[in-house]
Amino acid sequence: MYSTAQIPIYVDPTKYLTYYDRIQVFRSDQEKGPWTSLTASSYSPPILPLVHEAIQYPVVHDPEYQTAGTYLEVLLNETESFTFNFDIDLSGTEIIDHVYTATYGRISGFITQLPSICLQTITIGENKSLRVTGGTAADLLGFEVNDFAQGQNPHLILVDNVKKYTFQDTYSFDGAFYNFRLINLATSATSEFFGAISRDDYQNDAIQATITLKQYNGKPLRNQAVRLWATNIANVRDNILYTGTDLVRITDNDGFAVFSVVRGAVFSLSIPGTNIFRTIKIPTDVESVDLLDPSISIEDDMFKVHVPKLVAATRRSI
Numbered sequence: 001m002y003s004t005a006q007i008p009i010y011v012d013p014t015k016y017l018t019y020y021d022r023i024q025v026f027r028s029d030q031e032k033g034p035w036t037s038l039t040a041s042s043y044s045p046p047i048l049p050l051v052h053e054a055i056q057y058p059v060v061h062d063p064e065y066q067t068a069g070t071y072l073e074v075l076l077n078e079t080e081s082f083t084f085n086f087d088i089d090l091s092g093t094e095i096i097d098h099v100y101t102a103t104y105g106r107i108s109g110f111i112t113q114l115p116s117i118c119l120q121t122i123t124i125g126e127n128k129s130l131r132v133t134g135g136t137a138a139d140l141l142g143f144e145v146n147d148f149a150q151g152q153n154p155h156l157i158l159v160d161n162v163k164k165y166t167f168q169d170t171y172s173f174d175g176a177f178y179n180f181r182l183i184n185l186a187t188s189a190t191s192e193f194f195g196a197i198s199r200d201d202y203q204n205d206a207i208q209a210t211i212t213l214k215q216y217n218g219k220p221l222r223n224q225a226v227r228l229w230a231t232n233i234a235n236v237r238d239n240i241l242y243t244g245t246d247l248v249r250i251t252d253n254d255g256f257a258v259f260s261v262v263r264g265a266v267f268s269l270s271i272p273g274t275n276i277f278r279t280i281k282i283p284t285d286v287e288s289v290d291l292l293d294p295s296i297s298i299e300d301d302m303f304k305v306h307v308p309k310l311v312a313a314t315r316r317s318i
Helices: 092-102 199-203
Strands: 003-010 022-028 070-076 080-086 107-111 117-121 129-134 148-150 164-172 177-183 206-212 225-230 234-237 240-243 247-250 256-262 266-270 277-281 288-290
Touching: 003 022, 003 206, 022 164, 080 092, 092 107, 092 117, 117 129, 225 256, 247 256
Parallel strands: 206 288
Antiparallel strands: 003 164, 022 177, 070 080, 070 129, 107 117, 129 148, 206 256, 225 247, 225 266, 234 240, 266 277
């Protein structure tokens, strides 16, 4: 069941504006992907089938289909159902014309160089969708039943001094995961993914906690593990039990890592392989937090280093 979700995105533009100028948003039903891009260089319509030539090539060959006595069922924007009945065998362009006429110009299409038929909406944007719901002509025309396509909005513009961005996903669902990366519109260069976070985290009292690590030569500290674990094994708040395993993230090529953490929770932060250790409390009145922010440390020191006091030997006078 789909529902609209407002997806907050937090990124510090001062770190990236030299290289990138847009934010590309992705969604998946699994934490590790595969990812479907919800944004593009410009507004675009949903296109079915999902595997298609993105460019509308000139029609080199208009394929003929044995469509006599078959039908195709399509759902537009998850609200309007259409059934296209084909009484005779039709060519690809004739099928598209039939669909266009039956939907009063709301669904059109094109033929790719393969050749194959692609259907698309006339209107554009992420709030437009197409779904094949059935029909004896579905397989014949190269569609799979329940194939779903969603339009795309332009990539979000990365703006100087703006750290919070919002993307609206009309067709979000329970268990959805979101991810994003930065992109240079002119060169198509992209950053690493910033890390998957579930829609459930966005809609409860969890926020994003970020950390950026660099070496002394100024280069990003890549592939470095960062560990968070709750100081209490379990905690009950507002009749909800909070518990779970340690959280570990690996920094990307920019030395960046992101966690999803609960507001008000107390964590210990460590960076394995170093003597860096810190106890922090996640603020309750913010939408995101930097794990290296001195104000969230429970102690005065930015980090407290635990060094065990071991007695190797006892000196005695003879």
